[in-house]
Amino acid sequence: MDIISQLQEQLNEMAMLAVNTFGTLQRDAPPVRLSNNYPDPLNPTAAAAAAAANPNPDDPAAQPQPQPGAAAGAAPAQLQAQAALAQPVQAPPALDLDEHPKAMSHALVLAAKKFDALVAALPLSSEEDQLKRIKELQAENEVVGSELQKQLEAAELELKQVEVLFNEATDNCINLKKPD
């Protein structure tokens, strides 16, 4: 395929990768806690237990899920939502949420690099250069064409001569005359 079509295909591929990336992220994103008044969708049982019992002030900070710490309830819901979106879930689909975006963004960056490589491989030259080259080639084509024509005519002449001699030889052979 010619390089411009390859570039166009690469561009379409990049668009498709971007769309797939965002679509997959949106599809697989876990539900997010919006406010402390509602139960935590990521961890419903722990939330219920924590809400029933007295909340432990020293919740482990390493806990990735946004626990409804009543003491730390001052944190705005937006920040929690952001944290939930950005961090992996401890439930089974943990692999998807972490590996997929990495793989997809890797593919996107690779596609962009390929596009750059194709751009670098473009054999570009200015329009005047091209027109000049076309004129030169046309002139050379004329010269070579006329020479070819001359050669052709000379060869045809030779062919006629050979034909005449051949006819003579065959006549002599048929009539059994000595060649002179």
Add this chain to the structure above:
Amino acid sequence: MAMATSSSYPPPPPYYRLYKDYEKDPSSAPEPPPPIDGSYQLFGATYTTDVVLPSLEDQGVRQLYPKSPDIDFKKELRTLNRELQLHILELADILVERPSQYARRVEDISLIFKNLHHLLNSLRPHQARATLIHMLESQIQRRKQAIEDIKQ
């Protein structure tokens, strides 16, 4: 409403009568019409025979790369590629922070794509000339080869 089993198409144009004596006298029949030049109407739409790539402004799309008689295609293509990557990252950020403002970013990304495609399309005449050069070269090569073959 039942359709007619044999729908009636319009009859063919009656020009065939003009060619009654074509076999005996070819010049008695009218000449074929000359090829159309310029713009023409077809099924209510206007088309033009002048094949030229409409500029971005004609299509109502903002042009992101600088307009000049000769454009450094490689540089512009690379710049637009970087812009595209940045905008994709920006879209991802916006979706996390302020998801309701995605529309503007998506518009920007589609604008960049349109510009990129337009740049690539404007490279096509260059490709056509390069193809012509290649064809001329191969023709010259073939002719030279034929001369050599004849000489032998």
